[in-house]
Amino acid sequence: MGAAHRGGVRDLRLPGRAAQHGRVPAGAAHDLEPALGRRRIGPGGNRDGARPADGAGRRRHALRIHQTAAERNEMGRSLADRTVRAAGWAAVGVALLGAVLPLLFSVSYAFTRNDGAFTLDGLSALTELESSLGRALSVTAVITVGTVVLMLGTLLPILIVVHVWRPGWRPVIETITTIPLVVPTIALAAGIVAMLRWGAQQGRGSWQSSISQALQNTDFPILLIGTYTVLCLPFAFRALDSGLRTLPLKSFFEASQSLGGNTFRTLVRIVIPSLKQPVMYSSFFAIALSIGEFTVAATLNQQTLPVWIFVNSSQDFRGSIALSLMSTALTWLLLILATVAAGRAGRAGRARPPVGIRSEAAPAPSPTATREEALV
Structure with a gap:
């Protein structure tokens, strides 16, 4: 049993080494992956190595990948926008604070006494x-x-x-x-x-x-x-x-x-x-x-x-x-x-339209007058 086990191990290892040196077909190397517990990635992007059943499946898989990338890009852009907006509001707040504080201290000095009471002296x-x-x-x-x-x-x-x-x-x-x-x-x-x-x-x-x-x-x-x-x-x-x-x-x-x-x-x-x-x-x-x-x-x-x-x-x-x-x-x-x-x-x-000099609109010519002018 030990010999069989060692032989099995040798059988498992030998194709891998041979595949690396090119002495066995390339497909033999894939037979080792299930035994080693690895999951192959197929051409369609599936983890189990199976190809999508048809063209619709491949399109759905590509659409999911595209949607995931788009969501990641949108999250990055929204985070950058929030950062820029927060920085802008912080700058506005600092500017307002620098403009309002001197006025507040001036109001306090001009209209309050030393004890804090309001005055118009x-x-x-x-x-x-x-x-x-x-x-x-x-x-x-x-x-x-x-x-x-x-x-x-x-x-x-x-x-x-x-x-x-x-x-x-x-x-x-x-x-x-x-x-x-x-x-x-x-x-x-x-x-x-x-x-x-x-x-x-x-x-x-x-x-x-x-x-x-x-x-x-x-x-x-x-x-x-x-x-x-x-x-x-x-x-x-x-x-x-x-x-x-x-x-x-x-x-x-x-x-x-x-x-x-x-x-x-x-x-x-x-x-x-x-x-x-x-x-x-x-x-x-x-x-x-x-x-x-x-x-x-x-x-x-x-x-x-x-x-x-x-x-x-x-x-x-x-x-x-x-x-x-x-x-x-x-x-x-x-x-x-x-x-x-x-x-x-x-x-x-x-x-409303601009105020201006208005002219009276000329009346529309009647069909009878049009026919008479055409005859003349």
Whole structure:
């Protein structure tokens, strides 16, 4: 029995060795695998080595393999998407925390006492400086209105001309309006100061000195209005340009001229009502910038609201912080109102056709009249 066992072992091993050396048919090596406890993988991918019964079985097997690979790829993509989304929300949270924490500490300092009780002493102390504060507010209001009017009165007609009659000028206008994003505000203010100094050096009574003094008028600061208009150009240009691209301006002007309307009437009754969303956004942005800008106004020695807050902070620091918070809240409120109003205006504009010059539709010719015209 032991000999038989040893012979059986030799019989089991010998074909394997012979198959490795090529002295037996290749199929003999497969006979060892069941005895060794191995499971063969057949051509169709089955573990038992059996081939699929027909072509449909092979197709089902390939489909299962493809579905498994697709599920693994989908799981990998979903995991990557969740990771990217979580990283994005984390970055937004850190940015919001950095913006909100200083405001919270400022509110706590301006409207609470040392014992934690709520107080309005900071605002009540501002009543002693009511006259100078009122003048700063009036100057800021004049600058704000002048900036909005000058920006819309110059940029909107230029863009309409570019879109309707001179489309080749658009790259030049876009490049010019991008300059305030490249040049720092303090460099712009330094250039304005150098220009005013040059005008004053020409001597009293010269036209250069007269222009310099007129631009620095404290009651109606034309120079600040022009400077704020330049600072608003990059954002206002993109808002108005995007709105004008959605309108068939050439069709509007051609239809208006064919119906007897002039260019001004077309602008007032068709183009401007169709641009409510970009016009409102540009206006609110100009208002927010005019209320909160400090660098140029302080460099040119103009008493706007931010400059007044800075100058009087040494006398009443708590009151200046409270007024700064109110100014910041007003600016954010204007920007939120601009976004909401622009969105509503855009939805209303998509819901109804543009307002324009309507012509009465000609009545459809009757069949009798058509036959008579054909006979004639």
